[in-house]
Amino acid sequence: KNQVEQSxxxxxxxxxxxxxxxxxxxxxxxxxxxxxxxxxxxxPVSLTIMTFSENTKxxxxxxxxxxxxxxxxxxxxxxxxxxxxASYICVVSRQGGGFKTIFGAGTRLFVKA
Amino acid sequence: xxxxxxxxxxxxCKSGTSVKIECRSLDFQATTMxxxxxxxxKSLMLMAxxxxxxxxxxxxxxxxxxxxxNHASLTLSTLTVTSAHPEDSSFYICSARDRTTDVTEAFFGxxxxxxxx
Numbered sequence: 633k634n635q636v637e638q639s640x641x642x643x644x645x646x647x648x649x650x651x652x653x654x655x656x657x658x659x660x661x662x663x664x665x666x667x668x669x670x671x672x673x674x675x676p677v678s679l680t681i682m683t684f685s686e687n688t689k690x691x692x693x694x695x696x697x698x699x700x701x702x703x704x705x706x707x708x709x710x711x712x713x714x715x716x717x718a719s720y721i722c723v724v725s726r727q728g729g730g731f732k733t734i735f736g737a738g739t740r741l742f743v744k745a
Numbered sequence: 746x747x748x749x750x751x752x753x754x755x756x757x758c759k760s761g762t763s764v765k766i767e768c769r770s771l772d773f774q775a776t777t778m779x780x781x782x783x784x785x786x787k788s789l790m791l792m793a794x795x796x797x798x799x800x801x802x803x804x805x806x807x808x809x810x811x812x813x814x815n816h817a818s819l820t821l822s823t824l825t826v827t828s829a830h831p832e833d834s835s836f837y838i839c840s841a842r843d844r845t846t847d848v849t850e851a852f853f854g855x856x857x858x859x860x861x862x
Contacts, residue, residue: 668853675751675838675853676789721788733851737788 634659636724638736645743649712653739655705655722663725667696667707670719670738679707679720712743747773749841751854758829758861766824766857768839774819775841779851780812783836795822829861 636657645651657665664683668676680689680696682705688697693716695708709716722736748771758764768778776797781789793814795801801814811833813825822841826833836858840851 673836673856673858675749675840675856678852733791735788735791740786 634724634726634732634734636722636734636736638720638722638739640739641737642740643742645712645741647712647714647743647745650708650710651712651741653707653709653720653722653741655707655724655736657703657705657722657724657734657736659703659724659726659734661727662700662703663727665696665698665705666723666725667694667705668721668723670721672718676721709741712741714743714745717741717743747771747841747843747852749775749839749852749854751839751857753857754855755858756860758859760830760861761828763825763827764829764859766826766837766839766859768822768824768841768854770820770841770843770852773841773843775822775843776819777842778816778822779840779842780814780822780824781838781840783838783856785836789838792824826859829859831861834859834861 639654666681667679670676679694682698684700693710698705719738719740721738724734726732750769752767778795780792783789792807793801793803795814795816797816803809816822838856840853842851
């Protein structure tokens, strides 16, 4: 069964601290994995996208890793800011027709001053 | 990055009326657009996939007669919630795929908060 599981479900950190969010998937055949940031009441915004051959990608203070062998990905946020408070969604796409994507439930991050 | 504009951002309608939500790709052509529904604190649930010029493909459990999707051009798809009821109140989000990209990147609209009273 194609699934994407994220952990933790929610996380509270202090401003300035680092954190790492996890994403495990069983989607096959794998096409790509994306991390999105979704502010409350807004549409998701893409942070990173990685294909099978990529194992790390950075976007400012966001660094995503991908281990296609273990089917795990992580999103590392460095020097967190209050504006990082949001839901972070891991999305995995399958190869083949239909552009089938499977969404994780997301991790809700709260950054406190 | 590519921009997807969704309108309206918020709408309140009376039970029994219909509501149309627009999704536009502003700077690229989108052969495929996706419509999602999101409940509070939950992830996005794919409702349907629409391809320009053809009928939409609905996910299991989504009523096609209730959620009418039209994708008449490469830059516009619309979702019409017909005979809306309070249980249709939700956050609806569209996304669009740039036909020129090799990787299945999809860009999301800002979402539409529908409240049926």
